[in-house]
Amino acid sequence: MKIAILSACVGLALPAAAAFAQPQEAPQPRNTPGLPSQLAAIDDVLTGGLLNDPTTLAWDGYGSDMTREMVTDESYPGGGxxxxxxQGTAGPVYDSGINIPILAPIEEGERVTIGFFARAIDTDAPAGTAMVGVRFQQNREPYPGFGDRTVTIGPDWNFYEVSAVADRDIRRDAIVALQFGLQRQTLEIGQAIVVSGVSTIVN
Structure with missing residues (x-):
């Protein structure tokens, strides 16, 4: 399903600061070569270089105890x-997840940032929060990666960011893995944007 690209690319009005955003760095405007024309237009309004297709939620998923379904509601941020x-049971974080494809190589020393909308629906946590593991990696054995973080997701829609500097080249099959295995939980993941060269998308 294709979704509209809304305020996420042009400056978000958020109820709170995005989670795990890194300290501000001097912006480095850039564009990602070779993107399809419809994505190049989105890339033009971002400070960082666009690395994914933010108009789709058609991501690969895995995990024997995880189910997923598309839900639509005009009130949902980032495209409705x-x-x-x-996630039915608790275990290692990597027991289940979804993989967001990266459309360009990642170079060692390059900063990569993901931002995504999310909210918790029902969880085992006393505070009702969900837990999402975030990892930039290659999607083939032995699955090398970097930037591992666990993000705590609240019950209200918010835009969460994780940023890291690559400690390796990933020339092919790069993804951002969002992982859900840490606890029994129900949550919703909305529009996601991945960029290079900047530590925050919100700006």
Missing amino acids: AALRIV
Whole structure:
């Protein structure tokens, strides 16, 4: 399903600061070579270089105890659609997840940032929060990666960011993995944007 690219690319009005955003760095305007024309237009309004297709939620998923379904609601931020994730049991974080494809190589020393809309629906946590592991990696064995973080997701829609500097080249099959195995939980993941060269998308 394609979703509209809304305020996420042109300056978000958020109820709170985005989670895990790194300290501000001098912006480095850039564009990602070779993007399809419809994505190049989005790239033009971002300070960083666009690395994914933010108009789709058609991501690969895995995990024997995870289910997912598309839900739509005009009130949802970032395009009116989300994936509802149901994780049935607790275990290692990597037991289940979704993979967001990266459309260009990642170079060692390059900063990469993901921002995504999310909210918790029902979880085992006393505060009702969900837990999402975020990892930039290559999607083939032995699955090398970097930037591992665990993001705590609240019950209200918010835009969460994770930023890291690559400690390796990933020339092919790069993804951002969002992982859900840490606890029994139901949550929704909305529009996601991945960029290079800047530590925050919100700006």
